Structure formats: structure tokens, C-alpha cells
Amino acid sequence: MTTVGVDIEQFVVDPYGSGIQRVLQYLAREWPLDLADAIFTFPWDGEYLVFNPEQAADLIDIAFESRFEDLRVPVHAAIANVEGAVPRLSLDDLVLRIDAWLLPEVSYLPSVLARFETMDTVLPTAMIGYDALPMTEPANYRFPPGVAANASEYFRLLASTGALICISEYSRQAITNRLRRNPELSTSVAHPGGDHVPIAAVRPVRNDAPVRFLRLGTMEERKMPLEILRAFREARHDGIDARLTYVGGRSSSYEWINAEVEQASREEIGFTWISDASDDDVSRLVNECDALVSFGTEGYGIPVLEAIRRGRPVLFGGIQPAAELMVGQGALNCGAPSVGAIRDAFTSHSKKSELRKLQSTCDPRAVPMWTDFARSVVQGTIASS
Numbered sequence: 001m002t003t004v005g006v007d008i009e010q011f012v013v014d015p016y017g018s019g020i021q022r023v024l025q026y027l028a029r030e031w032p033l034d035l036a037d038a039i040f041t042f043p044w045d046g047e048y049l050v051f052n053p054e055q056a057a058d059l060i061d062i063a064f065e066s067r068f069e070d071l072r073v074p075v076h077a078a079i080a081n082v083e084g085a086v087p088r089l090s091l092d093d094l095v096l097r098i099d100a101w102l103l104p105e106v107s108y109l110p111s112v113l114a115r116f117e118t119m120d121t122v123l124p125t126a127m128i129g130y131d132a133l134p135m136t137e138p139a140n141y142r143f144p145p146g147v148a149a150n151a152s153e154y155f156r157l158l159a160s161t162g163a164l165i166c167i168s169e170y171s172r173q174a175i176t177n178r179l180r181r182n183p184e185l186s187t188s189v190a191h192p193g194g195d196h197v198p199i200a201a202v203r204p205v206r207n208d209a210p211v212r213f214l215r216l217g218t219m220e221e222r223k224m225p226l227e228i229l230r231a232f233r234e235a236r237h238d239g240i241d242a243r244l245t246y247v248g249g250r251s252s253s254y255e256w257i258n259a260e261v262e263q264a265s266r267e268e269i270g271f272t273w274i275s276d277a278s279d280d281d282v283s284r285l286v287n288e289c290d291a292l293v294s295f296g297t298e299g300y301g302i303p304v305l306e307a308i309r310r311g312r313p314v315l316f317g318g319i320q321p322a323a324e325l326m327v328g329q330g331a332l333n334c335g336a337p338s339v340g341a342i343r344d345a346f347t348s349h350s351k352k353s354e355l356r357k358l359q360s361t362c363d364p365r366a367v368p369m370w371t372d373f374a375r376s377v378v379q380g381t382i383a384s385s
Contacts, residue, residue: 002036002382005098005123007115008056009042010107012079015063015071017279019302020105020130023167023192023373025064027104028057030374036382039098043111044079047088050097055086064279091118100124102381103157106131108150116157126163126381129171131299135178137222155179165190165380167300168321186384190376191325194305194367197283202311202359205290210270211242211350214289214312216282216303219251219261224296224318224337226257229264229271231342236269238343240350243270244293247277247285286310290355293345294320295337304331305367313358315345322368330362 011024031038031053040056041048051059059078063071089097101119103112105128119125133155158164159179163186166172172189175181205211213232219225225246232244251257265273277285286292292307294316301322304314308330316323317337327333334345349355 002099003097004036004038004100004102004378004381005094005119006038006040006056006102006104007042007112008040008060008104009112009115010105010109011060011063012042012075013072013109015060015075017063017066017071019192019300021060021063022196022302023128024104025057025060026193026196026370027374027377028053028060030370032371032375032378035375035378039094041089041094044083044088047090048094049079049083050087050089050094055082091115095119095122098123100126100381100384102377103127103161104377106154108147108154110150113150113153113157116161120157120161124163124381124384125161126165126384127158127161128377129158129164129166129175131167131171132222132297133174133178136174137297160185162186162384163380164188165377167192170319170321171299186380188376188380190373190380191322191368192300192302192305193370193373194302194309194322195369197306197309199364200287200310202362203287205352205355205359207352211240211291211352211355212289213242213244213291213293213315213346213349214285214307215244215246215293216248216286216307217294217298218248219246219257220253221251221257222297224342225251226260227337227339228293228295228342229261231339232271232346233264233269234339234343235346235350238347240347242346242350243272244346245285245289246271246273247275247282249275286312291315291349291358293342294323295334295342296320298322308362309364309367311359311362311364313355313362315349315358317341317345325368326363326366328361329366330364332358332361 040051062074066074101123159181166189217223264271292314297319304322314331317334323331335341
């Protein structure tokens with residue numbers, strides 16, 4: 001049977017709990033052993049530690065349950081705890097054990113990129129393609145000195161790897177068109193799942209309470225935090241009875257975005273910003289909200305699926321691949337995401353009758369499944385091996 005080597009050094013070096021880590025987590029949890037074996041591996045003390053999918057899933061889960069400021073602390077503690085119980089291989093021995101090499105994360109680490117180049121000379125290689133690119137969303141990328149060259153190398157590998165599995169049609173088109181990936185190379189799409197969230201009963205809309213809107217995501221410009229905020233402020237000025245909560249980290253690109261969001265949180269307009277929520281906090285806030293809002297550009301948008309699994313409908317506009325999959329099943333396309341269109345969405349769905357109508361369309365069982373995603377990734381990886 002084919003054995004795939006999966007490089008998770010990027011996670012070990014920087015285990016930031018993000019959508020990409022969720023993908024890595026469930027790729028390990030749902031790895032289809034009937035299609036291929038897997039070795040999840042990373043360099044450690046001059047050799048490579050080798051984890052099977054179950055062991056890798058246990059390791060990757062840690063970051064999602066932790067509120068450590070430096071998530072490497074619990075991750076590296078877990079590695080040290082099992083270090084003597086998992087095999088160690090030299091790079092040469094690792095190559096002999098595997099039939100294909102998969103890079104499942106975005107990585108600008110020179111060691112990861114160099115290893116991929118090495119593997120590409122002797123093995124079939126594959127990558128998972130994510131998100132927007134510097135060519136399509138330049139404001140989302142602010143490379144510090146010394147990183148740009150490594151980022152360029154990463155994008156070159158996306159264009160040349162033997163097999164590429166993209167998380168959305170949007171990502172596939174961006175990589176094919178903007179990175180000029182050869183259309184004859186294997187390129188497929190596998191939608192990440194949302195079934196890591198249990199299906200929850202729909203909570204009836206209360207007549208005696210304001211409508212509560214929730215936005216999940218960082219304050220990066222492409223996710224339109226200011227446009228959504230300005231639209232909400234206008235709708236409140238027009239008299240809607242609603243609240244809006246942002247959950248997500250600060251913009252790493254523009255400090256003026258952070259400043260405007262912070263200022264709004266001090267105004268009396270029913271707006272709150274939570275920048276350091278844990279997974280439990282996010283679950284509670286989604287359960288307490290009446291609708292999720294997601295406007296701007298997303299490479300995919302797992303929070304949309306998580307909300308619909310919990311019976312919470314989604315208002316969206318712009319490039320929102322996950323939401324587009326769920327139109328009519330809990331997601332409503334509000335059109336081009338201008339301030340006016342977003343304001344109209346707030347105004348309309350602050351009416352309890354409209355909110356209930358949208359809520360009634362939620363179909364949590366229609367959300368994509370992680371088992372399907374993992375099988376598609378493995379099938380795409382081994383197709384060229």
C-alpha cells in the first residue's frame with residue numbers, strides 16, 4: 001500500500017490555532033487508511049519523529065484546547081512526553097519508507113521548503129492550496145524583512161508541485177491563473193468540513209431581546225471589518241434593535257483598522273470586540289447569537305459551517321466559498337458587500353420575521369464532512385504516485 005509522508009514542521013514551530021490547523025487536525029483524524037498509510041513527521045534533534053495519524057491528531061488537538069500565549073509550550077511538552085515512544089528516522093530512511101510527500105500547510109520556513117525540494121527530486125509531491133494570494137489580496141500580506149524570498153519560493157512550489165488539492169474553487173482559480181500553474185498538472189478541489197461541531201437545536205428567536213449578530217475573523221482588510229462596522233453604525237442610527245460582536249485578532253497589516261474598531265467598542269452603539277476568545281468562548285458566542293455575518297474575501301470560511309451546524313444562519317457577501325456551498329441551506333447571499341448592502345442586511349434581519357425565515361432554512365446535515373475532505377486530499381496526493 002502507498003505510504004504518504006506528511007510534513008507538519010510548520011505546526012510544531014508555530015502551532016497557531018487557525019483554520020489551517022483545523023484542516024491539519026482533521027486530515028489526521030479522518031485519514032483514510034483504506035487508501036494509504038501515513039507518516040506525520042517533523043525534524044527533531046537531527047532526526048525525524050514519526051507519528052501515525054492517531055498520534056498526530058492527539059498532538060495537533062492541543063493548540064485548539066489551549067489559551068497559552070505561546071502555544072509551543074504545550075505542543076513541545078507533548079512531543080517531549082512521547083519522544084521515546086515514537087520511531088525516529090534519518091532523512092534517508094524516511095525517504096525509503098514513503099511513496100509520496102504532502103505539505104498540508106502554508107509555510108515560509110526555509111527548512112520546510114528545502115525539504116520539499118529534496119523530496120520533489122525523488123518522490124511524487126503534493127500540497128494543499130489555501131486562501132488568497134499576494135497577487136489577489138496584496139493588503140493581506142506584509143512580509144517582514146527576510147521573509148519575502150521564502151514566500152516567493154513557497155508560491156513557486158504551489159505552481160510546480162505534482163499534485164495540488166485546493167480548499168475551494170476560488171483558491172484553484174487563483175493559483176492556476178495568477179501563479180500560472182500548468183493546467184496539465186493534477187489540480188483538484190476538496191472542501192474542508194464542518195462536522196467537528198455537533199448539530200445543535202435551533203434556538204428560537206426571542207421577541208423580547210435585541211437581535212445579536214456575530215462576526216468571526218481577524219481584522220484584516222480583505223474581511224471588511226470597517227465596512228461591516230460602519231454599516232452597523234448606520235443601521236443603528238436608523239433605529240434597529242440589534243447588537244454586533246466581533247471575535248478575532250488584530251489586523252497585522254493596518255493599525256488604523258484596529259484603532260477604528262477599538263474606538264467603536266467604546267461608543268454606545270451596541271458593539272463589542274473580543275480579540276482573545278478561546279474555543280469555548282467562540283462556541284458559547286455562536287450559540288448565543290442569532291446570525292453570523294461574513295463579508296469580504298475568504299479562502300474558504302470554516303466558521304460559516306460551524307455556525308450552520310449550530311443552527312445559526314449566515315448573512316454573507318463577496319468571495320465566500322463555504323457560504324456559497326450553503327446558499328439556501330442556512331446562508332443568504334446579500335450581494336456585493338458595500339456598506340449600503342451590509343446595512344440593508346442588518347436592517348432587514350433585525351426584523352424577527354425575516355430572521356425566523358432565514359433561520360428556518362438552516363440544514364446542519366448539508367455541511368461538508370471532514371471524511372470526504374480527507375479522502376479527496378489523499379486521492380489527489382496518491383493519484384500521481
